[in-house]
Amino acid sequence: MNLSDDKTLIESILGGHHTDFAVLIERYQGLVAHVVARMVPRVSDRDDLCQDIFIKIYRNLGAFQFRSKFSTWIATIAHNTCLNYLEKKRVPLYQDLQVADDDAETQSMEWIPSAEGTPLDRVETRDLRKTLEREIEQIPLPYREILVLFHLEEMSYEEIGEIMNLPAGTVKSYLFRARRFLRDRMLALYHMEAV
Amino acid sequence: MKHLQDQDLQLYLDQQLRDREKIDHLRHCPLCQERLDTYEIVFSGLRQAPQWTPSPQLQDKVMQKIKPDPAGSVYQQLLQVLAGIGMFIGALSFSLPYLHADNYLESIKKIQAPSLKPDFSLLEKFNFLPSLKSMTGDFNFNYSLLIIAAGVLLLAALMDHLIGLARGRTASQR
Incomplete structure (x- = not known):
């Protein structure tokens, strides 16, 4: 049986071929891992959460109605499972992110282009990635999750909104704020004044 | 601009x-x-993935947990057989009195309150069981013993099911 499309795979699993669930794990392990890694700070708990998520997916597979994309449905289960975990651990879920006004940078006009490029151009890529990873871990939860779903999973504002139970406009606004914040932090860390 | x-x-x-x-x-x-x-x-x-990746054993662990439990399957079948036997015995015990219809009606009449004086003629009219009785001859069975045996079996099954639930195992668990 060709299990390359999700519908056939799901029908096969529901039809009693439970070993085909391994194909589903293989296919969606990356998505689940990305959501868990971005939402759960404690590394030692992440593996157990991934297991719980896949077991929930297996038990609820019959309830999937094909009304949305299967990846959106899986990400929703991953999101809710992590949220429950964080609530139990009393991790603060919704904090704001302070970023400068959108116009502040361009209006001030203090940004003078340099012939040598930006300071970020002069930093080693590996070093930049490490710093960026550390900075991402510092920003509040919804922003982190939106960044991973948008940039890694290439989901639309609407799909992310469905997963996180947020309006698409809010998702878009959070995404811009998070990226602006990260850019400003990176510039500040590498001693360049953007404003 | x-x-x-x-x-x-x-x-x-x-x-x-x-x-x-x-x-x-x-x-x-x-x-x-x-x-x-x-x-x-x-x-x-x-666009770079987070540095964390799940354990390589994730797939095996999940598959192990969702694997259908063969013991659970046997247990489920056993429960179904026991339930079937129980239902059969129940049905038999319910119908046995009709196989001795005359005695049965007599005993029913005896337990009625005399003041009500119910009329059993209609019941006797529609009672096809005496003809069944003639077909079954002098069939006589100690059905009380059967009911007791069925009760014991069902009780044992119920206890086993409850113990299973207490241990976190259910017949439907996959």
Whole structure:
């Protein structure tokens, strides 16, 4: 049986071929891992959460109605499972992110282009990635999750909104704020004044 | 033209900036180009997966947990057989009195309150069981013993089921 499309795979699993669930794990392990890694700070708990998520997916597979994309449905289960975990651990879920006004940078006009490029151009890529990873871990939860779903999973504002139970406009606004914040932090860390 | 706002720069990198004028400005303005470069570096970092990956045993562990329990399956079948036997015995015990219809009606009459004086003629009229009785001959069975045996079996099954539930195992658990 060709299990390359999700519908056939799901029908096969529901039809009693439970070993085909391994194909589903293989296919969606990356998505689940990305959501868990971005939402759960404690590394030692992440593996157990991934297991719980896949077991929930297996038990609820019959309830999937094909009304949305299967990846959106899986990400929703991953999101809710992590949220429950964080609530139990009393991790603060919704904090704001302070970023400068959108116009502040361009209006001030203090940004003078340099012939040598930006300071970020002069930093080693590996070093930049490490710093960026550390900075991402510092920003509040919804922003982190939106960044991973948008940039890694290439989901639309609407799909992310469905997963996180947020309006698409809010998702878009959070995404811009998070990226602006990260850019400003990176510039500040590498001693360049953007404003 | 005014320099591009941050949101425009981000939209450009998301390939969602549609304003032709802004795109032209971006191509010719060194300041906006440089600001775009800083975003480009951040965007490139965001496209990198988080450094954490799940344990290589994840798939095996999940598959182990969702594996249908063969013991559970046997247990389920056993429960179904026991329930079937129980239902059969129940049905038999319910119908046995009719096989001795005369005695049965007599005993029913005896337990009625005398003041009510119920009329059993209708019941006797529609009672086809005496003919069944003639077909079954002098069949006589100690059905009390059967009922007791069925009760014991069902009780044992119920106890086993409850113990299973207490241990976190259910027949439907996959």
